Amino acid sequence: MSASQYFIRRIFISVIVFFGVSIVIFCLARLIPGDPARIALGPFATKEMVEQLRETLHLNESIFIQYKIFIISLFQGDLGISTYTKRPVIVDIISYFPATFELILMAGTLMLLIGIPLGILSGKYKDTWIDHIARVISLLGVVTPSFLWAIILMLFFAYLIPIFPVHERMDETLDPPKIVTGLLLIDSLLEGNFRVFRDAFSHLILPGFAIALPAIGNCARLTRTNLSDVYEKQYIEFARSYSFSEFKIATKYAFKPASIPTVTIIGLDFAFMLGNAFLVETVFVWPGMAKYGVEVILAKDLNGIVATALIFTIFFLIINMFVDFIVLFLNPRIILQD
Amino acid sequence: MYNKLLKIEDLELSFKMYEGISYVLKKINLDLNKGEKVALVGESGSGKSVTTKLILGLLNQKNVTKKGKILFNDRNILNLSQNEFKKIRGNNITIIFQDPIAALNPVFKIKDQFYEVNLNDKKMSKKDSFIRACEALNKVSIRDPERILESYPFQLSGGLAQRVVITMAMINKPELLLADEPSTALDVKIQNQALDLMDDLTRETNTAVLLITHNMGVVRKFAEKVYVIYRGVIVEEGTKKQLFKNPGHPYTKALLESIPKLSGDGLPTHDNNPPDYALIPKYVH
Amino acid sequence: MNIFKTKYFYKYSRNPLSVIGLVIVTIVISLALLAPYITPFPEHVGPFTDFANKSKPPSWKYIFGTDKIGRDIFTRVVFGYRISLTLGFVVLSIAVPIGVAMGLCAGYIGRKTELILMRITDIFLAIPALVLALSIIGLLDRPNLFYTMIAVSMAWWPWYTRLIYNITRSIKTEGYITAAEIMGASKLHIMFREILPNCLPSLLTKITLDLGFVILVGSSLSFLGLGAQSPTPDLGTMVAKGASFLPDTWWFSLFPGFAILIIVLGFNLVGDGLKDMFDVDV
Numbered sequence: 001m002s003a004s005q006y007f008i009r010r011i012f013i014s015v016i017v018f019f020g021v022s023i024v025i026f027c028l029a030r031l032i033p034g035d036p037a038r039i040a041l042g043p044f045a046t047k048e049m050v051e052q053l054r055e056t057l058h059l060n061e062s063i064f065i066q067y068k069i070f071i072i073s074l075f076q077g078d079l080g081i082s083t084y085t086k087r088p089v090i091v092d093i094i095s096y097f098p099a100t101f102e103l104i105l106m107a108g109t110l111m112l113l114i115g116i117p118l119g120i121l122s123g124k125y126k127d128t129w130i131d132h133i134a135r136v137i138s139l140l141g142v143v144t145p146s147f148l149w150a151i152i153l154m155l156f157f158a159y160l161i162p163i164f165p166v167h168e169r170m171d172e173t174l175d176p177p178k179i180v181t182g183l184l185l186i187d188s189l190l191e192g193n194f195r196v197f198r199d200a201f202s203h204l205i206l207p208g209f210a211i212a213l214p215a216i217g218n219c220a221r222l223t224r225t226n227l228s229d230v231y232e233k234q235y236i237e238f239a240r241s242y243s244f245s246e247f248k249i250a251t252k253y254a255f256k257p258a259s260i261p262t263v264t265i266i267g268l269d270f271a272f273m274l275g276n277a278f279l280v281e282t283v284f285v286w287p288g289m290a291k292y293g294v295e296v297i298l299a300k301d302l303n304g305i306v307a308t309a310l311i312f313t314i315f316f317l318i319i320n321m322f323v324d325f326i327v328l329f330l331n332p333r334i335i336l337q338d
Numbered sequence: 339m340y341n342k343l344l345k346i347e348d349l350e351l352s353f354k355m356y357e358g359i360s361y362v363l364k365k366i367n368l369d370l371n372k373g374e375k376v377a378l379v380g381e382s383g384s385g386k387s388v389t390t391k392l393i394l395g396l397l398n399q400k401n402v403t404k405k406g407k408i409l410f411n412d413r414n415i416l417n418l419s420q421n422e423f424k425k426i427r428g429n430n431i432t433i434i435f436q437d438p439i440a441a442l443n444p445v446f447k448i449k450d451q452f453y454e455v456n457l458n459d460k461k462m463s464k465k466d467s468f469i470r471a472c473e474a475l476n477k478v479s480i481r482d483p484e485r486i487l488e489s490y491p492f493q494l495s496g497g498l499a500q501r502v503v504i505t506m507a508m509i510n511k512p513e514l515l516l517a518d519e520p521s522t523a524l525d526v527k528i529q530n531q532a533l534d535l536m537d538d539l540t541r542e543t544n545t546a547v548l549l550i551t552h553n554m555g556v557v558r559k560f561a562e563k564v565y566v567i568y569r570g571v572i573v574e575e576g577t578k579k580q581l582f583k584n585p586g587h588p589y590t591k592a593l594l595e596s597i598p599k600l601s602g603d604g605l606p607t608h609d610n611n612p613p614d615y616a617l618i619p620k621y622v623h
Numbered sequence: 624m625n626i627f628k629t630k631y632f633y634k635y636s637r638n639p640l641s642v643i644g645l646v647i648v649t650i651v652i653s654l655a656l657l658a659p660y661i662t663p664f665p666e667h668v669g670p671f672t673d674f675a676n677k678s679k680p681p682s683w684k685y686i687f688g689t690d691k692i693g694r695d696i697f698t699r700v701v702f703g704y705r706i707s708l709t710l711g712f713v714v715l716s717i718a719v720p721i722g723v724a725m726g727l728c729a730g731y732i733g734r735k736t737e738l739i740l741m742r743i744t745d746i747f748l749a750i751p752a753l754v755l756a757l758s759i760i761g762l763l764d765r766p767n768l769f770y771t772m773i774a775v776s777m778a779w780w781p782w783y784t785r786l787i788y789n790i791t792r793s794i795k796t797e798g799y800i801t802a803a804e805i806m807g808a809s810k811l812h813i814m815f816r817e818i819l820p821n822c823l824p825s826l827l828t829k830i831t832l833d834l835g836f837v838i839l840v841g842s843s844l845s846f847l848g849l850g851a852q853s854p855t856p857d858l859g860t861m862v863a864k865g866a867s868f869l870p871d872t873w874w875f876s877l878f879p880g881f882a883i884l885i886i887v888l889g890f891n892l893v894g895d896g897l898k899d900m901f902d903v904d905v
Contacts (some may be wrong), residue, residue, distance in 0.1 A: 013745075020746035029762055059849040145839050147846045147859075148880040149413045151866060159870050234435060235443040241394055242428035242506070256445050275753025279843050283866070293754075294847055297761030309758045313750050320749075331445060332490050356637075 003328065003335055010324055014317050022074070025309045026067055029302055057302075074310075080303035084296050089307045097311060098182025099169060100277055100288035104315075105183075106208035107215070111266070115212055115216040121221020123258075124250055126228050134220060141217025146276035150210035150283035158305050164206050167285050171199050207284045211276045215269040222265050226258040229300060233257075260331050267323035271316050340414065343546050344370040344393070344514060349406035349416075351388060351397075351570075353538040364570045365406070370514070373544040375537075377561035377578075379551055379593065385570040386550045390433060390516045392416065393548075404505045410514070428458045432507040433516040437523035439501035442491035448502060449487035455506045474509045475502070478535060496521075496526040501535060508539045515540060517549045521606055533560050554593055558582060566590050576623030586621030635900045644892025651886050667694035668702045670854050678872050688874035690865070696874060699856035700882045706857050707886060710772055710841045711834040717776040719830060722783025723822070727814040729784065731792025741788065744781045752778040753840060755896040760849045768851040771844055775837060786829060786905060790822045824901035831897055832905065835890030841885050858883050 038050050057080075073074035073079065122134040148337055158166045169184055170176060177187040177196055186198035230236060231254055239253050274290075282289035289311060296304030328334055349534050351363035363385045370376050390399045393408060395418055408416045435441045442451060449464075458522040462470075468487060475483035478501050491499060502522055507515055517536065521529040533556065540547050549560055557564055557578070561580065564581045566574040566589060574587040585591045588608045592615075635641055659665045663684075673693030681688040685694035729740035747755070752775075759774035760766055791814075794800065803813050844850050845859030853860070858879045865875025897905070 003528075010827050016742070017746055017749050020742065021749050024746060024750075025758060028759060110437045125555040139888070139891065143835065143839075143891050144884050145843055145846075145859075145880070145887075147843060147862065149882065151862070151869065151876060151880065155870055155873070199390065234437065237396070238435065238441040239443070239454070240396060240427075242455050243424045243458050248454070253443055253446065260445070271751035272753075274751045275840075275843070276751060278757065279846060282847065293757065298758055298848060300761070302762075303348065305758055309750065309754055312754045316751055317749055333444070333492060336490065 006328060006335060007325070010023060010321055012148065014321055017318060017327055022071065022314050023067065025313075026308055027063070029306050030063060030066060035038070079307045082296065082301050082304045082307075084299040084301035084304055091304050093289065093307060093311060094182075094252070096287060096292045099265075100281070100290055101315075102169075102183045102185065103204065103207055103211065103281070103286060104270070104273060104277060105289060106204045107212040107277075108270065110208055110212040111215040111219050111269065111273070114212075115219030116223050116262075118216070118220040119171060119262075120227060120250065120255070122220060123223035123231065126231075127225075131224075132165065135224070138217035138220040138224075141213040141215075144214070145279070146210055146214060147279040149213050150280045153206045154283060159161060163202075165203050166206060169200060169203050169287065170196065174199055187248060188195055207280045207286055210280045210283070211273050212266045214276065218269055218272075219262070221265060222262050223258065226262050227327050230258040232255045256259030256330060260327055263327050263330065265321055267320050270319045270323075274312050274316060339455075341372075342369045342409070343374075343411065344368075344548070345407075346389075347407040349389075349392070349408065350404070351385070351392065352403045353399075354401040354403070362570050363392075366567070366570070366572055368565055368572065368575075370546045370548060372513070373540075373546055375540070375547045375561050376563045376565065377549045377551060377557045378565050378567055379554065379557055380567035381552055383569075384567045386567050387518055390548070390550060392520050393424060393514075393516065394427055395420070395448060404603070423470070428455060428512075429510050430512055431514045431516065432512040433518060434500075434503050434507050434520050436519040437493050437520065438503040438521070439494070439496065441503055441522075442499065444491055446490075447487065448489055448491065448494075451571060452487065452506060455509060458510060467610045470509070471505075472564065474505045478505055478539070480505075488528065496524040497531060500524065500532045504532065504535055505541065506544070508543065511543045512545055515545050515547045517547060517551075519551055520549070522551075523551070529556070530559070536560075554596075568621065573615060573618065573621060574621045574623075576621075580623040584623075586623065587615070589615035590619060590621070594597040627839075631900055635896050638896055638899060640892050641896025644889050644894075644896060647885060648893055649890030651704055651889060652708065654701050655708050656704055658701050661702050662695075662698040664695040667698050668854070668856055680872075681874055682850040688872075690861075690875055691872075693714050696861075696878055699861065700858065700879055703856040703858040703861065703879060703882065704886065706768065706851055706855065707883070709797075710768070710775070710859070711837045713772045714775045714779060714837045714841075715830055715833060717772070718779035719783055719826075722780035723787050723819070723826070725780070726784040726787025727791055727818060729803070730788045731795060731814050731818065732810060740784070744784045744788075747778070747781040748785070750778075753843060756840065757845060757847070760844065766849040766852070768855070768857070769857070771841060775840055775844070778840075779833070779837065782833075783826075783829070785824055786825060790825060791818050794818060794821055798862065821873045824897075825903045825905055828894055828897040828901060828903055829905040831890055832894030835887040835894065836881045838883065838890075839887050 013057055038045070045316040054060055058069055061069075077090055079093070081087065081088045082092055085092055118134050118138065122131045122138075125131050154166045165171070174196055177184065177191045177193050179186050180190055185197060185204070188194070188196040188200060194338045236249065236254055244253060263322070277288065278294055281288045282294055285291070289308060292304070293308035293312075296308060346366055346368040349363055349366040349368075349505070353360045353362060364510040366385075366389065367470045368376075368378070368389075378386045378389065385456070388397065392404065393410075393415070395415065397404075398420075406416065407414045410426070410431070413485065418426075432610055442448070449468055453462075453464055453467040456467040458479075459535075471487055475486060480486060480498070480501060486494065486498070486502065494502065514538070520536070524532075524582055536547065537560065539545070547560075549556070551557060561578050563577055564575065565572050566581075566587065568589050574581065574590045581590065582594070585594055634860045654661065654778050663686075671692075671694055673689075675693065676685070676689050677693040678692055679685055679693075680863055685695050685697065687700060688808050690699070691694055725740050729737045729744070750758075755778040756771075756774040759847065763770045763774075795818075798867065800813060800817055808817075841850065842857075842859030842862070845857045846863045848860070850859055851857040861879035862876045862883075865872070865877075865879070868875050
């Protein structure tokens with residue numbers, strides 16, 4: 001099977017999974033106890049108002065019809081009106097998602113830039129003091145909840161050494177760049193506005209770390225384990241017996257086979273980070289999709305909740321596909337073996 | 339006086355473990371002449387594989403104690419630095435393992451691995467390496483070397499992979515080839531072919547071979563001189579003829595008896611209480 | 624049989640970290656079990672106020688200080704451990720049987736069952752755990768501990784399905800399974816009496832690690848306000864409520880937060896020790 005066949009198969013499966021997820025979320029939303037319209041309007045609304053809302057939301061029709069309407073509207077870009085922001089949900093998504101996307105990208109970059117080298121050092125110098133320190137750091141990262149990291153980082157940098165800001169995405173006194181992608185870092189670069197770039201970057205650091213630290217820990221531990229497993233393998237012994245340079249072994253011949261199982265788990269780490277975003281965005285008052293998600297959950301905004309769940313799921317599915325392709329690239333066996 | 343290529347003198351090796359000290363090699367003495375084919379026979383755990391690691395300088399853990407000498411071309415390489423070893427490994431001394439496919443990195447093409455073997459302390463472009471590998475593979479009757487070089491290890495059959503690994507081992511014309519249970523993981527016919535190939539190539543380059551094995555049949559086919567090792571002690575040494583005709587040490591006799599014979603003498607009698615072979619002194623022919 | 628003399632314990636105790644983990648877990652569980660008897664102010668767990676002693680920093684009397692309405696934080700943290708541990712055990716008691724049963728069936732019964740069950744599992748796995756749990760709780764009318772448990776269980780079972788499915792598939796072709804099949808053993812028997820015992824090392828290891836992670840996720844949910852409600856002492860809620868009063872009354876948030884860290888650390892260390900001892904990969 002060739003690369004493009006694999007590509008198509010993966011997309012097909014992802015699409016099926018997406019539909020499955022949409023059914024699950026939809027059913028959850030419709031089958032919960034309580035009347036969504038009543039909950040949304042609150043205890044002081046009159047019977048007529050509730051009934052009217054029920055009609056608008058098609059709550060009186062059969063579940064299949066409701067789902068059909070839901071999917072059709074979904075593909076038309078209509079996710080309903082949020083009872084919390086009183087705007088079309090799709091508008092909410094467009095306003096808030098880029099902030100979260102940028103944050104996750106930052107967290108993901110930190111995870112790879114710090115987690116992997118830490119793991120390599122740990123694996124290469126196994127059982128030395130380098131390894132021990134790295135393992136302690138990784139362990140602390142993994143067991144500490146993201147919100148605790150957020151609070152600790154905030155305390156440290158807001159009160160002890162105020163070098164990084166702890167609120168919002170950007171300094172209020174600066175003018176935001178023209179919105180092209182919604183990602184401040186890119187938009188400011190496109191404008192050549194380095195002041196805003198630096199400011200946005202410094203705002204991203206702390207929340208990025210708060211989200212990334214558990215994943216960094218996990219990534220480091222995993223890289224370490226996989227790397228040291230690979231170092232035990234006979235083809236590395238062979239490489240050493242034939243004087244392959246140690247440096248090349250560490251960065252290429254041991255690293256490549258070890259990275260395959262690692263990359264797969266990194267995909268899952270992204271799921272973990274997506275969850276952590278909810279906690280961190282709340283603490284840092286970050287105007288992103290996750291903070292929006294928390295607010296719509298507390299406000300019982302049905303459309304908002306469904307949209308949030310779907311967006312994060314799609315994000316995760318795309319990341320997974322991406323990860324699968326990287327694995328494909330690293331491991332020739334998948335395509336070549338029939 | 340004929341200079342010995344490899345002379346192992348009173349080699350001792352021990353590991354420190356939680357339970358105490360484990361003595362793996364206890365005063366081993368062994369020598370090889372240039373171009374000579376020597377077998378080191380013993381069962382699992384006798385210490386034979388670990389000897390090859392010491393020759394290549396690959397045993398560097400902290401809890402290891404080494405004593406004695408390993409003289410390669412009259413130079414003691416037992417405690418050489420890794421940098422020094424790098425010049426020897428893959429160049430003057432090479433090794434082949436028992437599972438050829440496991441010895442090759444599964445995510446890199448064969449040509450990449452040849453490249454590193456060719457590089458070995460000299461500069462060579464990837465293109466030259468490819469050509470050199472092609473020539474070498476042609477010599478061992480591999481018909482389409484280009485296809486093989488562009489393949490991954492899992493795409494090769496066991497026998498083919500073994501030929502590739504042997505080629506890699508011989509491409510730099512080493513003085514000493516270590517063969518650690520070659521082809522034990524493959525079937526007998528391929529094992530024979532591999533041994534024949536090794537024989538041909540080493541004869542051509544006058545490469546000495548130290549063959550590590552537990553299989554007396556392989557010894558019989560291939561070796562000129564034999565050392566029998568049991569629990570870290572050499573219990574018998576002699577030429578192949580001497581050993582097979584007049585085995586001196588009871589352990590050697592036990593090993594020989596365990597080879598199934600076609601002459602139909604029935605199963606060998608099994609001694610339920612074998613003597614401690616390590617205590618019986620070495621038999622030298 | 625003295626458990627301390629088995630070869631397993633010997634191997635486990637080789638690693639000092641695993642032993643520390645075991646000590647931590649034992650201490651925390653004991654504290655939680657004995658909470659009403661060993662804490663200085665068990666009545667502070669219910670509706671209680673003592674404004675005279677509010678916001679007092681840590682002292683000999685109030686080891687972790689008092690909160691905004693005068694309740695002893697140490698007592699509340701220990702009782703908070705009860706909530707966390709209950710969450711962990713209940714969630715896994717629900718998630719593990721479901722997940723394991725599905726994994727066994729998917730791995731062993733046949734192609735069709737495999738396809739359906741694993742697709743369902745994939746769907747649930749596609750939703751990040753916290754997102755799923757949040758969605759479920761969010762859609763229920765009023766957040767409380769019970770709903771939290773249900774929500775987290777729903778997010779957790781697929782991981783067990785996948786684990787058991789993988790193990791089942793890899794040992795399906797082993798000799799003893801074929802032997803049982805030939806002898807006419809029923810599928811049920813093979814799944815639960817032949818395959819399942821072989822899953823136990825991985826299963827035990829994963830459950831131990833998960834106890835820590837469920838507490839982590841649970842405390843994250845209650846941090847967002849979706850867990851047990853006041854006055855029940857929930858560690859996550861305590862951190863959240865105390866967060867607005869940082870840094871002056873740092874003890875409001877940091878002690879409960881640290882408490883969460885300790886128990887998650889404990890389970891993690893024990894789980895890692897088991898992983899090394901059984902030599903498995905979860």
